Amino acid sequence: MQTNLSVEFRGKADGEAAEAILRQCVHCGFCNATCPTYQLLGNELDGPRGRIYLMKQVLEGAEVTRSTQLHLDRCLTCRNCESTCPSGVEYGHLVDIGRKIVDAKVERPATEKALRWLLKEGLTSPLFAPAMKLGQFMRPLLPAALKNKVPAAAAARGGVWPARTHQRKLLMLAGCVQPAMMPNINSATARVLDAAGIQTLVAEKAGCCGALRTHLGDQEGGLADMRRNIDAWWPYVEGDQVEAIVMNASGCGVAVKDYGHALAADPAYAAKAARISALTLDLSELLPDLVEKLGPQIRKGSSQRLAFHPPCTLQHGQQLRGGVETHLRALGFEVEITGSESHLCCGSAGTYSVLQPELAYQLRDRKLGHLSALAPQAIISANIGCIQHLQTGTSTPVRHWIEILDEALEVAKA
Numbered sequence: 001m002q003t004n005l006s007v008e009f010r011g012k013a014d015g016e017a018a019e020a021i022l023r024q025c026v027h028c029g030f031c032n033a034t035c036p037t038y039q040l041l042g043n044e045l046d047g048p049r050g051r052i053y054l055m056k057q058v059l060e061g062a063e064v065t066r067s068t069q070l071h072l073d074r075c076l077t078c079r080n081c082e083s084t085c086p087s088g089v090e091y092g093h094l095v096d097i098g099r100k101i102v103d104a105k106v107e108r109p110a111t112e113k114a115l116r117w118l119l120k121e122g123l124t125s126p127l128f129a130p131a132m133k134l135g136q137f138m139r140p141l142l143p144a145a146l147k148n149k150v151p152a153a154a155a156a157r158g159g160v161w162p163a164r165t166h167q168r169k170l171l172m173l174a175g176c177v178q179p180a181m182m183p184n185i186n187s188a189t190a191r192v193l194d195a196a197g198i199q200t201l202v203a204e205k206a207g208c209c210g211a212l213r214t215h216l217g218d219q220e221g222g223l224a225d226m227r228r229n230i231d232a233w234w235p236y237v238e239g240d241q242v243e244a245i246v247m248n249a250s251g252c253g254v255a256v257k258d259y260g261h262a263l264a265a266d267p268a269y270a271a272k273a274a275r276i277s278a279l280t281l282d283l284s285e286l287l288p289d290l291v292e293k294l295g296p297q298i299r300k301g302s303s304q305r306l307a308f309h310p311p312c313t314l315q316h317g318q319q320l321r322g323g324v325e326t327h328l329r330a331l332g333f334e335v336e337i338t339g340s341e342s343h344l345c346c347g348s349a350g351t352y353s354v355l356q357p358e359l360a361y362q363l364r365d366r367k368l369g370h371l372s373a374l375a376p377q378a379i380i381s382a383n384i385g386c387i388q389h390l391q392t393g394t395s396t397p398v399r400h401w402i403e404i405l406d407e408a409l410e411v412a413k414a
Helices: 013-022 030-034 036-041 048-059 066-073 080-084 091-105 110-122 128-137 184-195 211-215 219-238 250-256 270-279 283-294 312-317 323-330 357-372 384-391 401-413
Strands: 168-172 198-201 244-247 280-282 305-308 334-336 378-381 398-400
Touching (some): 013 048, 013 091, 030 048, 030 080, 036 357, 066 091, 168 184, 168 219, 184 198, 184 283, 184 401, 211 219, 244 250, 244 270, 244 283, 250 280, 270 280, 280 283, 283 323, 283 401, 305 323, 305 401, 323 334, 357 384, 378 384
Parallel strands (some): 168 244, 305 334, 305 378, 378 398
């Protein structure tokens, strides 16, 4: 695609980066076939190709309108289009640049600004955990829209953290909302790794991965989160105390794997960020090792029929497909993945389900329709956002796959 940057963006880092991505696009439209919002709305401007044209026009000096902002807001950043694109267009990086430029030129309504501020500051605040406990106590009285964002207290129970030490050590990011909403995911991860002879460490000062602020338009705040995490992890990395940094939320995983790109222009952090990204693994990437170590401990796997929902951040963002279901089957679990639209987003997409609830719930119900056709006794996934979002639309338990593995180990011990 030919571009002619306006003087405003010519020679600027964002302009040059966006132009390089735009030049890769051959406007074939294959991306629209796998775009969730295009599937729902049928509007060219609510598909990747149309949004690319909008961003191209902005970079070439066209007037930026509220309409442009709305079309970019409706993008889930699921990156399904990247998996489909035959030209390798890095749409995720392009839309981050486009949103940053558009948000600087278009004033949002006051209520919208307030909601976005509350999300990026509230979800990452130390006060989030006590607020979540209060919400769970008051849950029966909450309106349906708010109740959907507060998991029942039973779902938020944690478990015992293993006390053993091992020669093999991994760092794990606890996350910003996961410890309060579903702490058992973190403790289950530590217990399963412990059973495989791996010790899980958590750096106390590490927090939100940076994706939340970045996708809400606070680019500098997102970079600050990334630098804080790098500072918290660096003593472990520099001293070779850990062999990798593991992420049990695929949304965090795709963000941390991108630190090297995000901080490439920062002379103080570029090399460290690249090192952190290279060390980062999604939890599912450890499954081959876990199958070997845990196979003798888990004799029968699980008798439950499980349906696996692969998050977009796993299958498109990190390009990791097939690993979870394949290796869980090798451990004796009965796991199926839907043959219909397993590539499409469930509508969670970080804070998208709060900011774009109508579209988010349509996508959720569409996804649950395909999953329920498998008649599962439980639905499993790999990202807390997807788990919580899907659970609001079904009575079938929705859980992280590591929790299922953890329970099977407990049964085997008993």
